[in-house]
Amino acid sequence: MTLSRRLVLAGASAAALPRFAIAQAASTGDNRPVITIAVAKISNSGVLDPLREQSSNASERWLSSIQETLIARNQQGNLERVPGLATEWRRIDDRTVELKLRPGVKFHNGDELTAEDVAFSFGPERMFGGGKSELPADITAVARRHWPSLARVEVVDKLTVRFVNATPDVTMEGRISAGGSEICSRRAWMETGNWQANSKKLVGTGPYKLREFRPDSSLTLDAHDEYWGGRPPIKTLRFLEVPEVASRVNGLLSGEYQFACDIPPDAIAQIEGHPGFEVQGGLVLNHRIITFDKHHPALVDPRVRLAMAQAIDGKSIVDALWAGRARVPAGLQWEFYGDMFVNGWTVPPYDPDAARKLLKDAGYKGDPIAYRVRNN
Numbered sequence: 001m002t003l004s005r006r007l008v009l010a011g012a013s014a015a016a017l018p019r020f021a022i023a024q025a026a027s028t029g030d031n032r033p034v035i036t037i038a039v040a041k042i043s044n045s046g047v048l049d050p051l052r053e054q055s056s057n058a059s060e061r062w063l064s065s066i067q068e069t070l071i072a073r074n075q076q077g078n079l080e081r082v083p084g085l086a087t088e089w090r091r092i093d094d095r096t097v098e099l100k101l102r103p104g105v106k107f108h109n110g111d112e113l114t115a116e117d118v119a120f121s122f123g124p125e126r127m128f129g130g131g132k133s134e135l136p137a138d139i140t141a142v143a144r145r146h147w148p149s150l151a152r153v154e155v156v157d158k159l160t161v162r163f164v165n166a167t168p169d170v171t172m173e174g175r176i177s178a179g180g181s182e183i184c185s186r187r188a189w190m191e192t193g194n195w196q197a198n199s200k201k202l203v204g205t206g207p208y209k210l211r212e213f214r215p216d217s218s219l220t221l222d223a224h225d226e227y228w229g230g231r232p233p234i235k236t237l238r239f240l241e242v243p244e245v246a247s248r249v250n251g252l253l254s255g256e257y258q259f260a261c262d263i264p265p266d267a268i269a270q271i272e273g274h275p276g277f278e279v280q281g282g283l284v285l286n287h288r289i290i291t292f293d294k295h296h297p298a299l300v301d302p303r304v305r306l307a308m309a310q311a312i313d314g315k316s317i318v319d320a321l322w323a324g325r326a327r328v329p330a331g332l333q334w335e336f337y338g339d340m341f342v343n344g345w346t347v348p349p350y351d352p353d354a355a356r357k358l359l360k361d362a363g364y365k366g367d368p369i370a371y372r373v374r375n376n
């Protein structure tokens with residue numbers, strides 16, 4: 001990564017909702033700059049713990065810089081699976097995945113990553129409860145949602161682990177690469193003492209290590225120069241919480257921040273109207289969906305549900321709300337699903353006439369349908 005020209009940090013974007021990031025150049029000739037990034041929110045939960053933050057778009061900004069997963073996702077591509085802390089993996093059977101760990105990986109505390117750290121990261125003390133350190137109920141619930149049938153993680157040797165499921169599961173590799181499956185240092189966790197303390201003091205293997213976390217204010221990371229992927233190009237990353245869009249944009253344009261994230265599409269023209277600024281986005285695991293209550297009297301008939309789907313112009317929504325920088329996905333699936341991606345699958349096309357006919361055929365009389373909508 002070079003910062004010799006004014007570029008933009010790819011902040012995020014999902015299937016139907018991009019979150020854009022903007023960047024301004026660091027000073028030329030400084031190959032180890034200090035970068036300030038303005039974000040709307042650093043942590044939605046007030047802590048850094050991956051299992052509490054894994055459903056948060058906010059943590060996408062910084063989490064993988066601190067803690068990493070065994071199988072990674074190609075953030076500059078299409079989120080396909082690539083080697084992370086594991087260099088290779090294989091299926092032993094429909095319930096077992098074996099992984100070879102990358103040798104010589106150093107945690108931020110100087111310890112070398114071993115299979116013991118991996119087993120601990122998926123054990124009762126860290127994830128499922130029942131260890132010496134009591135875990136919050138929501139942590140164990142999220143862990144079990146991620147891994148509903150994980151039986152154990154076996155240590156085969158210093159650099160080999162096996163994930164053993166209680167039932168057959170074709171999604172195990174995806175679960176290993178998902179947020180919430182980050183690897184922590186066993187020694188650092190135990191020395192910190194309990195979940196509460198660890199939730200604000202992450203020790204991982206990522207390219208940047210935690211210096212300071214001030215909830216609702218800032219997060220400061222320093223380069224981890226023993227990083228297995230090479231010496232990080234930035235000396236210090238400082239994430240600054242700036243809730244107001246106008247403040248993030250103005251701070252970017254004035255040079256107070258080098259990057260600004262969570263820029264709404266209606267601010268894109270303002271940013272790109274200034275020479276040297278650019279807006280970019282990338283994929284994150286987001287969908288914006290309507291869920292039908294099939295117990296509602298008006299929605300029992302599938303023709304009414306299909307009519308509603310065909311009455312929604314998804315392309316116009318993408319163009320109007322997200323400046324055409326997202327797309328309507330082919331259902332709840334993405335190409336990085338690999339063999340589980342259903343090629344040729346399509347969503348119902350926008351067709352108001354077909355929708356009206358469906359409603360007529362279903363005998364729908366205009367009975368009201370109430371919806372509960374999330375505020376975001």
